[in-house]
Amino acid sequence: MPKLNTLSAPPDAASGTSQIDPPPAPASQLPEANKGPNIVVVGGGAAGLELVTRLGDRLGRPGRARITLVERARTHLWKPLLHEVAAGSLDPNAHEVNYLAQAHWHGFRYRFGEMVGLDRAAKKLHLGGTFDDEGREITPPRAIDYDILAIAIGSVTNDFGTPGAAEHAVRLETPAQAARFNRRLVNACLRAQTQAEPVRPGQLHVAIIGAGATGTELAAELHRTLREVIAHGLDRIDPQRDIRIVLIEAADRLLPALPERISRATRRLLENMGVEVRTGARVKEVTGQGIRLADDSFIPAELVVWAAGVKAPEILRDLDGLEVNRLNQLVVEPTLQTTRDPNIFALGDCAACALPGGAGFVPPRAQAAHQQADHMLAQIEKRLRGQELAPFVYRDFGSLVSLGHHSTVGNLMGTIFGRGVFIEGLFARMMYQSMRVMHERALNGTFHAVISFLSRGLSRHTGPSVKLH
Template identity: 70%
Template sequence: MGGGAAGLELATRLGDRFGKRGEASVTLVDRSRGHLWKPLLHEVAAGSMDVDEHELDYLAQAHWHNFRYRYGEMVGLDRAAKTVMLGPTQDDEGRAITQGSAVPYDTLVVAIGSTTNDFGTPGVREHAIALETPQQAVRFNRRLVNACIRAHAQEEPVQPGQLHVVIIGAGATGTELAAELHHSARAVVAYGLDRIDAEKDIRITLVEAAPRILPGLPERISEAAKGLLEGLGVAVSTGVAVTRVTADGVELKDGRVIESQLVVWAAGVKGPEVLRDLAGLETSRSNQLVVLPTLQTTRDPDVFAIGDCAWCVMPGQERPVPPRAQAAHQQASHMLAQIRRRLAGEPLKPFVYRDFGSLVSLGEYSTVGSLMGFLAGKSMWVEGLFARLMYRSLYKMHERALHGTVKTALSSLARSLTRRTEPRVKLH
């Protein structure tokens, strides 16, 4: 269940390993028709990446890699009958595409990711855009471009807050988006929107309730990212919570109001609502499925969970495995081996998470981070071009897991050539 980084990699590799030989029937279910690596969403939102060039079609992937794809969203689970209930789907005009159905399983792997946690903050759903899906990222980009065109076409001067962007949440997504937007918004204006003064009219504010940005990463990365953002003119406000989002701005707990008509909510994640009471399976306070070290759920050995929707605490650790792409990739690889063991009747092995470090891309300006495992197990600080190459290599590893080396290389070459004939930012 779920075709994100973990689920799609697992389905692809299971199909290649067992589906091709007819040793197992592999089915992937997702409520979307295509896949985009989630760490790229901030680039789509900023307009520096065209989603159509990177999105993968589930039907085609299933055909090429010997598994089935079912379009639908999980709405329930019958553990006694070993079936997953899917809700009906509709198109944009409200016409039915698929009816509700039940999908049988012997082994169920839940990999439906996470959703944004708005902590019940008033106005978030009405006036802010989250970055959970490619559709939301495209929606924000269109809102940004439309705002720039509107400001250029109107007779009156640019109004306060009209081209101001407030990003709530300074984790990796929010921090990377702030840097990416600084470059791409100015690139949009450069395409003939000369009535806009980018330095005066465009302002980006990053708000974080924690004492520093990137609170889940080492302090050195946080300080380096903050220094670069402030050097670009991005306003960074930490240690303050948001109390309300309105059509005209953001209200903060300390009484300040930031005028803005463009608000992104990137603060906090939780498990999807369907997991809250899913057939009696145990969940965490953040609504994630609690799993054993084998990645089996605590109350059903035939149901596993991986990726952002799994609450997995390693023995001897207090905090769970973080919701990062590298964790999803490692869990998908471990699940491939676990299913092989199940089919062979062998005992399962515990999952061991290895933290290979953290990298934060700050757009065209820099990339900073630390890599673990160098110099006899110690971390190594990296920045600049080398760090950027390492950051890009993470995506290439994901592509390689899905397509193989040759197709990944050809796709990268094709995108590189195409990019030379198109605008540097998406303008529609």
Template identity: 60%
Template sequence: MRIEKTTAGTPHRIVIVGGGAGGLELATRLGRKFGSGGRVEVTLVDSKRTHVWKPKLHEIAAGSMDIGDHEVPYLAQAHWHGFRFRIGQMIGLDRSRREIHVAPFVDEDGKEVTPARSFPYDTLVIAVGSLSNDFGTPGVREHALKLETVADARRFHVRMVNACVRAHAQRSPLRPGQLHVAIIGAGATGVELAAELHHTTREVVAYGLDRVDAEKDVRLTLIEAAPRVLPALPERLSRSTERLLRKLGVEVNTDARVAEVLPDGVRLADGRVLPAELVVWAAGVKAPDFLTRLDGLETNRINQLVVRQTLQSSVDDDIFAMGDCAACPWPEKDGFVPPRAQAAHQQASHLYTQLQRRLAGKPVQDYRYRDFGSLVSLGEFSTVGNMMGGLARGDLFIEGWFARLMYASLYKMHELALHGWVKVTLDTLARMITRRTEPHVKLH
């Protein structure tokens, strides 16, 4: 295994593992701050070449977003903002030598691009996000699609378009379950995917697939084990969302536990079988399994790294964790910070300040999560949500155009953190222009 080292006695080495929303924002801001000074060396390590904001995956899956307009190449971002990017998946940690171990990177043909390597650090930040948790449910790995990566979203979209084309071309009547999509899990991802698919499947069919009746043939089913959709959000928001989904024609099944995913549908615990050509698993989250094998770092039952209020590992002051992979205390709720994009954004901002204090020899301060509420996009139909904080006592329930504006602003805040006002403004104008000359849904 090759070890990449810097010159002895030179820069303080900050290594950030994971280029998601929080990790890339932190690397970008630290790179801008220290990239030209030589006192600090910032390295971002990720197993992919490009970044896409994870809350956008349902739009990629539905085909309503052109991925090419929103991908951020890590190499270019690193070049422009003063940090280094190294490709590869972290697989191990040596705390005594202060090194992370990265697996070889291979291309789609199985050829090795980079060898196994080790990267030394003085400060390590782990921000590898989360994965779906199938809870060991039979058939999920074999027959269900997940939305964990851009590749997953693309795979679902291609299968969805192929299903529509196949149904149009066949001479025989549709078989039971054909053009049915079952989405397991009615959290934000499942709900947003269902609403987005209601719009985009009709767009796809409208491009000449006239033998498919979208209103009659395309069927969307949400399956949730909890008593209501969006179980982690306020009940009023949940009720409103369910009404809107049913108005769209989405079949909503709550208090419905999945016993098995079949090749052509879903079997529930009560014995019912819901036929479906496509099944998406969007229920539950956990951190990647490799975190449980990192040289004694403490993890919880869903593999999250246990951190103190400072975001430092419970057993090592030189290691921080943030985002979905961190179990960070939330004293005000006597629980843990929820796995949301707003938490990752806040933690990136917090660590940007605290790592500067650490470099100056000052103690790092505690992180406090501020819950600004939740927003759920129902595609072209509506957006609903609740806002918290200084706007009102308790929750302020919002929907319609104002909620949609607030939802869009979350992504703009992320883009601004990465690119600044000039690039974001130009990119936004370019997307508005090209959208007028291209299909509103991806057809391949």
């Protein structure tokens, strides 16, 4: 399942951009005489972008190192927001970070492209060519030299080879996929409004496979936004009769990776909304008309979302001999160095980092990505000074699940409380919103994060609360 929305410790205040300092000199004004080591970060997700931003501020701007980000997208959107984009309750354009601008402001260089290979002996990262929608080349295939390489390319959906899943189910890995789902959702409503015949069974049904954080939050968000879309003059659609949202989970409860109390509270809230919850239900096949379960029962649905299971991208499976596990994740030492090359690090969802005492692996969560980026910053500075690297220690600060405007549930853990504390309602909602502020603070400092938070609050009152096109 996609990345869980979880709490994380705020970055060290000393490492963020000061709210009173003038804007830093752009990367284009950095001295070309910079002869420091080449530090390359592949992947501009939460972990990669936080790391490269802080490396640029600490090492790139003073001329101590050459910092480069390699990323195949143009903009960054915090992955826990994708379900809101899919539901139409969030405009991604207002929340995206432009990589080229971020590099210009924070002392690193952005290279548009996708990693397609690696030559560890020559210390070269190979990038494939990029092309526009008309097939014209934007950037040619090329190689980038590195002295230290950090791979943070995240995760992709794992459909476990389920027949029809790749063809008929929408995945929520990128803003483009989330926006595509939203367009299909609005189009389905417009089609039902204008067709001559009545709304047929299943025509406005949505089936969500996977009741982790993304699937659960999407179900709650869709319950509200679908009704708001219909309220904008689509009077031939009866929400009570025609709309059905089904959340399907193979495990015996929702949110199987979180404490059972959160699972019970979430199920209660979803069922009170009218979301149909099916647990202990394994999907056998996805078709153009709906979902067939292992017991051969069929759930009709116009739209199917696959939000169950994650794995690392296929490129890592054969990346010049680096060790991977069955989920394609790069196996790393406690220092986050890959097991077969001390010059290559991995962090975030694409890294398999064991927890102490054989307690499993660091989970694919937002808080883990943030903590590993923070740890990596210190490790690279130690590496440049010739000091011994320290092991990464993961701290679980709790988990939160947002059910839109209905409620938020979760637990807080760690040294703040000494034990897990269940929270629900307004306080939980405030804590959930603070996670995004923490991520923005790590990228652009406290002042920018606060201003962005306030501007989002004001913008909610200046137009429709859902995307209608």
